[in-house]
Amino acid sequence: MGFAFKYGCSLLCFISLLPAISYSQDYTYSRAAYYGSPDCLGTPTGACGFGEYGRTVNDANVAGVSRLYKNGTGCGGCYQVRCKAPNLCSDEGVNVVVTDYGEGDKTDFILSPRAYARMARPNMASELFAYGVVDIEFRRTPCHYHGYNLMFKVHEHSKFPDYLAITLLYQAGQNEILAVELWQEDCKEWRGMRRAYGAVWDMPNPPKGAISLKIHVSGSAGVTWVQAANAIPSDWKAGIAYDSAIQLS
Numbered sequence: 542m543g544f545a546f547k548y549g550c551s552l553l554c555f556i557s558l559l560p561a562i563s564y565s566q567d568y569t570y571s572r573a574a575y576y577g578s579p580d581c582l583g584t585p586t587g588a589c590g591f592g593e594y595g596r597t598v599n600d601a602n603v604a605g606v607s608r609l610y611k612n613g614t615g616c617g618g619c620y621q622v623r624c625k626a627p628n629l630c631s632d633e634g635v636n637v638v639v640t641d642y643g644e645g646d647k648t649d650f651i652l653s654p655r656a657y658a659r660m661a662r663p664n665m666a667s668e669l670f671a672y673g674v675v676d677i678e679f680r681r682t683p684c685h686y687h688g689y690n691l692m693f694k695v696h697e698h699s700k701f702p703d704y705l706a707i708t709l710l711y712q713a714g715q716n717e718i719l720a721v722e723l724w725q726e727d728c729k730e731w732r733g734m735r736r737a738y739g740a741v742w743d744m745p746n747p748p749k750g751a752i753s754l755k756i757h758v759s760g761s762a763g764v765t766w767v768q769a770a771n772a773i774p775s776d777w778k779a780g781i782a783y784d785s786a787i788q789l790s
Contacts, residue, residue, distance in 0.1 A: 568679060570625075570676065571676075571677055571678070572647055572649065572674055573604075573650040573651070573677045573679075574651050574652070574673060574674045574675075575652045575653070576643065577654075578653060581655040581658075582597060582601040583595045583596040583598070583601050583603040583653050584596065584640075587641030588610070588738065589617070589640050590737075591616070591640050591739075591740060592708070594708075598638055599619075599636070602655055602656040603638050603652075604622070604638070604643075605639075605640070605641035605643025605651040606650055606651070607644050607649055609639065609649055613738060614719065615639050616640070616739045617640075617709070617717075617718075617740055618717065619637065619681070619684040619715070620650075621634055621635070621679060622634050622637055622678075624660045624661075624675040625676040625678060626669070629669045630661060630669065631660065634660050635656045635660050637650070646674050648674065649679065660677075682715070683713070683761075684714060684715070690786055690787055691788070693707045693773055694708045694780075694781070694783075695707055695777050696743070696779065696780075697779050699743075699779040701776075703745065704743070704745050705752075706737060706742065706743035706744075707734075707742055707773070709721075713788060714761065714789045716760035716761075716789050717758070717760065719759050719764070720734075722756075723744060724748065724752070726750065731755055732748075750775045751771040751773065752771070752772065752777070753768065754769045754785075755768045755769075758789065760789070767789070769785040
């Protein structure tokens with residue numbers, strides 16, 4: 542269901558500025574490319590299942606990743622990415638959100654055009670684009686979504702009341718979602734959802750009534766369970782995002 546970017550020589554110029562992956566302090570050395578986009582935004586068909594959210598979140602500074610995708614667990618993670626061409630690139634680089642899976646020429650990141658341009662010094666973006674592939678250093682950083690709690694979006698493929706799929710949006714902090722469970726009131730037990738793909742979790746025959754969820758989170762505070770009571774109403778609708786009242790940090 543997700544879309545994985547695979548690039549060939551028609552899009553990218555395979556120029557290497559640095560050797561293979563190595564480490565410097567808390568940064569990892571790698572390579573990054575960019576994907577074609579007529580509006581410079583993200584893609585609504587990304588492998589994380591974010592849909593339209595994946596086009597514009599973080600001011601469209603988004604990326605597809607390869608090994609950092611982690612079978613979908615890496616979706617929603619934030620990274621600082623800095624390119625290693627000092628005559629072209631700024632010291633700050635760009636902070637991106639992982640919204641997709643993508644493979645390039647030994648790259649860890651396939652950036653949106655907007656994010657790729659943000660790595661450049663003022664008025665140097667066009668020269669940076671000419672490289673196609675550049676060497677970078679990156680590190681994991683916390684995500685910040687001011688004014689937003691974690692939200693549960695009922696996926697468009699959901700069919701009330703027989704099939705529920707949800708996508709977790711605005712995953713703040715430096716966290717990864719390991720598991721999602723729903724409370725089954727009649728059985729008095731938690732039922733695990735299946736990771737359908739990326740950040741999409743699903744369950745056939747979900748519980749009736751308002752739905753409470755429990756999320757298994759791994760982050761800077763360690764591994765813990767976070768509970769959201771009655772987070773999704775009994776008359777849930779496909780395509781609607783519901784506020785969890787939870788702020789991950």
